[in-house]
Amino acid sequence: xxxxxLAIFAAKQAGFWSRIMGRGxxxxxxxxxxxxxxxxxxxxxxxxxxxxxxxxxxTNGKTTTSKMIVExxxxxxxxxxxxxxxxxxxxxxxxxxxxxxxxxGKIKEEIGIYEVDEATLPKxxxxxxxxxxxxxxxxRDQLDxxxxxxxxxxxxxxxxxxxxxxxLILNADDPIVSSLALYPVIPDAAEGSxxxxxxxxxxxxxxxxxxxxxxKTKNQKNVIYFGINDEKLKxxxxxxxxxxxxxxxxxxxxxxxxYYGHIGEYVCENCGFKKPKTSIxxxxxxxxxxxxxxxxxxxxxNANLVLPMIGLYNLYNALAAVTAGNFxxxxxxxxFKALNNQKPAFGRMETFAVNGRKAVIHLVKNPIGFxxxxxxxxxxxxxxxxxxxxxxxxxxxxxxxxIWDSEFELxxxxxxxxxxxxxxxxxxRLRLKYADVTSKIIIEEEDLxxxxxxxxxxxxxxxxxxxxxxxxxxxxxxxKLVKQGILKDYWSN
Amino acid sequence: MPIQxxxxxxxxxxxxxxxxxxxxxxxxxxxMHERAIDVDLIEIKRGDKADFKYxxxxxxxxxxxxGQRVITPDLARRGKQIKSEVEKGxxxxxxxxxxxxFGKYFKTSGGEILEGISVFDACTVxxxxxxxxxxxxxxxxxxxxxDLKTLIGFENHSGLTxxxxxxxxxGKVLTGYGNTGDRTYEGAVYKNCFGTYLxxxxxxxxxxxxxxxxxxxxxxxxxxxxxMKKIDDSVEIAAHKAAITRAKTAKTIHx
Numbered sequence: 001x002x003x004x005x006l007a008i009f010a011a012k013q014a015g016f017w018s019r020i021m022g023r024g025x026x027x028x029x030x031x032x033x034x035x036x037x038x039x040x041x042x043x044x045x046x047x048x049x050x051x052x053x054x055x056x057x058x059t060n061g062k063t064t065t066s067k068m069i070v071e072x073x074x075x076x077x078x079x080x081x082x083x084x085x086x087x088x089x090x091x092x093x094x095x096x097x098x099x100x101x102x103x104x105g106k107i108k109e110e111i112g113i114y115e116v117d118e119a120t121l122p123k124x125x126x127x128x129x130x131x132x133x134x135x136x137x138x139x140r141d142q143l144d145x146x147x148x149x150x151x152x153x154x155x156x157x158x159x160x161x162x163x164x165x166x167x168l169i170l171n172a173d174d175p176i177v178s179s180l181a182l183y184p185v186i187p188d189a190a191e192g193s194x195x196x197x198x199x200x201x202x203x204x205x206x207x208x209x210x211x212x213x214x215x216k217t218k219n220q221k222n223v224i225y226f227g228i229n230d231e232k233l234k235x236x237x238x239x240x241x242x243x244x245x246x247x248x249x250x251x252x253x254x255x256x257x258x259y260y261g262h263i264g265e266y267v268c269e270n271c272g273f274k275k276p277k278t279s280i281x282x283x284x285x286x287x288x289x290x291x292x293x294x295x296x297x298x299x300x301x302n303a304n305l306v307l308p309m310i311g312l313y314n315l316y317n318a319l320a321a322v323t324a325g326n327f328x329x330x331x332x333x334x335x336f337k338a339l340n341n342q343k344p345a346f347g348r349m350e351t352f353a354v355n356g357r358k359a360v361i362h363l364v365k366n367p368i369g370f371x372x373x374x375x376x377x378x379x380x381x382x383x384x385x386x387x388x389x390x391x392x393x394x395x396x397x398x399x400x401x402x403i404w405d406s407e408f409e410l411x412x413x414x415x416x417x418x419x420x421x422x423x424x425x426x427x428x429r430l431r432l433k434y435a436d437v438t439s440k441i442i443i444e445e446e447d448l449x450x451x452x453x454x455x456x457x458x459x460x461x462x463x464x465x466x467x468x469x470x471x472x473x474x475x476x477x478x479x480k481l482v483k484q485g486i487l488k489d490y491w492s493n
Numbered sequence: 494m495p496i497q498x499x500x501x502x503x504x505x506x507x508x509x510x511x512x513x514x515x516x517x518x519x520x521x522x523x524x525m526h527e528r529a530i531d532v533d534l535i536e537i538k539r540g541d542k543a544d545f546k547y548x549x550x551x552x553x554x555x556x557x558x559x560g561q562r563v564i565t566p567d568l569a570r571r572g573k574q575i576k577s578e579v580e581k582g583x584x585x586x587x588x589x590x591x592x593x594x595f596g597k598y599f600k601t602s603g604g605e606i607l608e609g610i611s612v613f614d615a616c617t618v619x620x621x622x623x624x625x626x627x628x629x630x631x632x633x634x635x636x637x638x639x640d641l642k643t644l645i646g647f648e649n650h651s652g653l654t655x656x657x658x659x660x661x662x663x664g665k666v667l668t669g670y671g672n673t674g675d676r677t678y679e680g681a682v683y684k685n686c687f688g689t690y691l692x693x694x695x696x697x698x699x700x701x702x703x704x705x706x707x708x709x710x711x712x713x714x715x716x717x718x719x720x721m722k723k724i725d726d727s728v729e730i731a732a733h734k735a736a737i738t739r740a741k742t743a744k745t746i747h748x
Contacts (some may be wrong), residue, residue, distance in 0.1 A: 140511070148511070148557040173514065239515070244507050251564060367513075398743060401693050404513030423739065426732040431695055433728050434519050470674050 004105055007038035011098045027086035029096030042090060042127040045097035045105060046112060049081060053128055054110035054324055055166075057121050057138030057156065060369050061317040062088060064309075065097035065136055066115040066320035067345045068338075073111055075338035076330045081109035084345070088117045095429055105193070111328075118152050121159035133160065134169035134320045136312075138176040139261060140402070141366040149176065156180055164221075169323045171316060172227035172278045173263045177272070179247040181223045220404075224282040224320040224327065228294075233259045233285060233312065237371045237407040248273045259312055260375075261368045264401040280323045282315055296336075298326060305337050309349055311376035313369070318342075347474040354486050355456050359465040363474050364388075365397065367397035367405035370468070374406070377466050378414040384464045386415045387455040389422040389473035390446055400424050402448060408435035415466075417458045419443045422473045448476050497718075498531035502543060502620025504553040505564045508733075509579045509591055512649070514554025515692035517586065518521050520703050521550060528721045539567040545578045549710040555589025555692060558601060565607050568594055572610030572615050579612050585686040588695060592681065592688035593617040593652055602651060613681045613688055616660035620674070623651045627740035628669025628691060630679045635664075640707070641701040642665065643690045645736040648679075650700075656681055663689055668740045698736055700729040 007488060019028050034041045038471035046053055054068045066084040073080045083096035091115050100106045116124050118138075135156065140149050153176050160168065171177045235258045246253050246268035253273075258264035267274040282305070283293040292315050293306045307318050318339050325335035344350050346362040362377070364370045377384070392398050412435050420428035425446045433444055443458065445451040452467075459465040469477055481487040503518050505607065519533065525532045537543045543549070579585060585595070592613075593599040599607040600617035609617075619666070633642040644664060653673040656662060662672065663680025671679040672690070683687035687706075689695060696703040704721060711718050 030635050068724060150557050219551040220685055241507075242508075245559070245563060287627070301659075391740070392743065399512070399649060401513035401516070404516030404519070404694055405510075424735075426728075426735040427698070430728050434516070434523055440726075 001192055003038045004006050004041065004044060005103065007034040007041050008098055008101060008103055008105055010034065010037060011095070012103070014031060015099065016029050019058075027083075027095055028091045029095070030098050031087075031091035031096075034094050035091060039128075042097065042124070045094075046128045048101070048105070048107035049110055049112040051078070051125070051328075052131035053114060053119065054132045054134060055116050055124060055130045056116050056136070056320070057116045057118050058134075058171075059118065059139040059141045059152070059366065059450050060065060060313055061136040061320070062115045062117075063345045064314060064321045064348055065134065065317040066099060068318060068342060069134075069219040069324045071342060072321055072325040072330060072335050072338040073113070073328065076328075076334050078111050078328075079109045080111050080113060081107065082113040082115070084113065084115050088115045090127070093124065093203075094181070119155055121156055122162065125159045126161045130166045132167045132169055132324065133163060133201070134324055134383050135171065135172045135177050135180065136289045136316060136320055137263065138169055139366055139368040140259065140405075141397070145433065154440070159222075167222040167224065167327060169224050169226070169320060169327065171263075171320065171450055172225035172276045173259065174245060175253060175262060175263070175266050175273070175275075175314070178225065178276055181221060181276075182248070182327055186418045195213055202476070205445045211325050223274045224280070224323050225278045226316075226323045227275065228259060228282045228315065228319070229265075230283055230285045230294075231257055232443070233257070235264070235313065236375055236410055238407050239367065239371070241473050246271060246273050260372060263316075280319055280326065285315060286344065286375070287379055289377065296322060298322065298332060303332050303334060306340050307493055308340070308342055309344060310379065311372050313372045319471065322371065333347040347469075347478065350487065352463075352481070352486050353483075354481070356461060357456055357463065357465055359456070359459075359467060361467045361469065361474065363471065364468045365470055367402045368404075370406040373468060374408075374411045374414075378411050380464065381462070383416050383462070384414070384466060385417040385419070385459045385493055386466045386468060387419045387421060387451060388428055388465070389451065389467070389469035389477065390423045390424040391470050391473045392424050393472045396472050400427055403428065403431045406431075408437065412437045416463065417441050417443065419445065419451055419455045421445050421448050422470065448473060452477055453479055496531060497711060498528075498533065499549040499707070499714065500533040500535060500547050501524060502545065502548040503536045503552045504551060504568075504591070505535065505538060505556070505560070506554075507538055508513045508560040508564050509556035510556060511555045511560070511617055512589065512647070512692035513694045514552075514588055514692060516551055517554070517588070517696040519551070520694075520696040520700070521707065525707055525723070526562060526701065527724045528707075532606060538562060543571065545571070545574045545583065546603055549714055550586040550706055551583060551586050553585075553591030553595070555591060557590075557624070557710035558579055561590045561594060561599070561607055565594065569608060575610060576612055579684055579686045582685050582713045584706050584713065585612070586696075586706060587686070587688045588600065588692055589650060589690055592690065593654065595686065595688055596654065596681075598640060599652055610630075612686055613656070614660040615654050615656045615688070617652040617654040620651050621651070622674065622745050623649065624674050624690075625649045626669055626671035627736065628671070628679065629667040629737055629740050629742055630669070630691070631667050631669070632663035635682070635708065636732070637705045638701055641705060642696065642698045644689070644691055645733055645740065646688040646689070646693040646695045646698070649692070652680060654681070656728050661681060663687060685713070693736075698733045700726045700733075
């Protein structure tokens with residue numbers, strides 16, 4: 001008790017001073033200090049959350065999905081604690097808990113939504129016993145940190161093993177994610193005994209507040225799958241596909257419909273591994289430059305989602321959030337209203353006006369995310385400009401070779417001017433040259449602050465400036481915009 | 494002047510495509526087109542028919558362990574022909590996982606042995622550490638071209654590659670870890686077959702190395718040929734120089 005008290009006290013002090021000194025909101029430091037003094041701090045404080053904890057992980061969409069789940073729960077009157085937008089490492093979760101805790105370790109909030117970095121998941125599951133774990137997707141990302149996609153999948157599989165009570169909320173359209181539910185089966189795959197784990201029909205539901213049917217895997221794990229079922233959707237880019245082979249038997253997967261990357265409807269003609277049946281399904285997807293709409297089937301219910309966000313990837317995030325809402329037995333009407341009113345997360349499609357020009361920030365961090373963002377913004381057929389900013393600090397990923405897996409070739413005629421900036425601006429400049437982007441429309445300026453000014457200057461009235469930065473570049477750009485009073489400091493939100 | 498044409502074989506673009514390696518192929522094709530050289534780019538996947546007699550440049554990139562595992566049997570079937578063409582001067586660029594499988598074997602850290610095709614007299618042994626970071630190597634000793642002194646790239650490998658016999662290193666490490674993680678030598682050369690851990694990808698920011706591959710292939714196919722015309726490489730060279738500076742300041746990680 002003493003140590004816990006001391007840990008919270010010291011951490012709160014650190015958070016206070018860190019804010020006073022203008023060193024950000026103290027997303028990591030308080031947690032780091034508390035864990036040094038009292039390593040069980042996350043376990044202890046999480047127990048305060050009487051209705052349980054949901055962990056949200058995956059390569060792309062963690063922050064947005066967590067934020068959506070929080071909004072849905074809040075719309076239902078729940079008291080929610082979340083680290084979303086802050087640090088998604090253990091220390092970040094500890095910081096979020098300490099911030100909401102009083103000095104005696106009491107917390108008013110009842111539900112925790114923890115956004116968790118993929119590599120951190122096994123650590124978090126040692127500290128907490130989550131009610132559910134939602135996984136959005138697994139793509140190549142920051143290969144300098146994780147090594148490889150297969151390794152990421154292994155890390156997640158290991159974490160799921162140590163969370164026997166958690167219901168899994170999984171993206172059925174991502175074979176790497178859907179295969180995670182099969183973890184006891186995979187090591188024996190060589191024996192070739194695998195049968196599709198999902199065979200029974202899901203019966204329709206009588207009311208809209210009952211949870212949808214879960215799938216029981218061989219190891220008695222509860223899984224709810226979400227996904228998209230729309231034959232009109234077709235992947236534009238063939239690049240950066242991480243998996244073409246069945247994770248169970250190694251045969252090449254067949255994709256009757258591929259939406260993007262390795263996401264879609266897939267089947268292994270050898271062993272039967274295939275996209276599992278979904279309980280939450282999006283149909284009739286409509287993509288536009290400002291919103292994404294779809295018809296969502298939840299058990300027997302149907303509802304129209306009009307998400308004020310662009311791109312299929314955000315639809316998947318919303319589906320994960322709908323599934324989480326259903327898991328907490330929240331009425332569909334509440335869930336959909338919350339989603340229809342979504343505001344973008346930190347640096348994800350934040351829209352603002354600067355010098356009378358419209359500008360939008362889209363964080364980019366890996367080739368699939370980049371291709372998806374480019375695909376979504378080029379739905380905007382009006383004249384537009386872009387500022388692409390590539391940094392290679394640790395938080396960005398120090399290996400920038402992924403820009404060669406981004407298909408700039410497909411979008412080279414979509415912008416009137418493209419500015420490249422950041423520590424690796426010259427690499428971007430080179431990438432654009434080899435994508436056959438005419439040098440007349442490219443401006444290179446390594447210094448981000450100058451580049452932002454130039455980008456605004458080079459954007460005409462009526463045009464939209466799309467700002468596509470990696471993580472630390474996004475922080476720097478936001479900082480400048482906050483200083484100019486154009487954006488709000490994230491921590492004051 | 495008769496029209497020149499070169500054929501590129503890109504091996505396993507599906508299974509071995511981890512680190513933007515397609516950028517190497519994009520670079521070769523673009524630089525040939527700028528010299529009015531026709532290019533036949535042929536992607537070779539598992540099970541595809543391919544006669545390496547027709548290849549002028551062979552490229553293979555890096556892959557995950559799984560990718561390497563699935564291509565091993567297919568590559569083994571082609572090994573003999575690739576080897577015999579390399580003896581006759583076939584130009585090959587092999588990167589990361591592809592480099593490892595052009596050696597004798599790759600023993601993974603789990604103890605599994607992936608047989609290579611022994612073009613290089615080299616073996617790779619997995620270690621529990623990864624060499625990750627920007628890397629600069631000095632290849633001036635090769636004396637291929639007066640303007641080809643350094644290669645810049647990014648390395649990320651846990652396999653340590655030891656060279657023997659007639660296989661010589663590609664360059665000396667200036668910044669980074671290199672083949673064996675001890676900051677000595679990087680890559681491999683045997684005749685016109687090159688191996689390296691440098692991705693980034695390697696060719697866009699090292700345009701003279703790309704030209705060396707193309708020129709060597711041209712000379713082999715068409716006999717001695719006048720040097721290719723120079724093209725504007727200012728963007729490439731600026732990126733090369735900036736990357737060297739960055740390699741000196743950015744931290745590398747050994748995990």
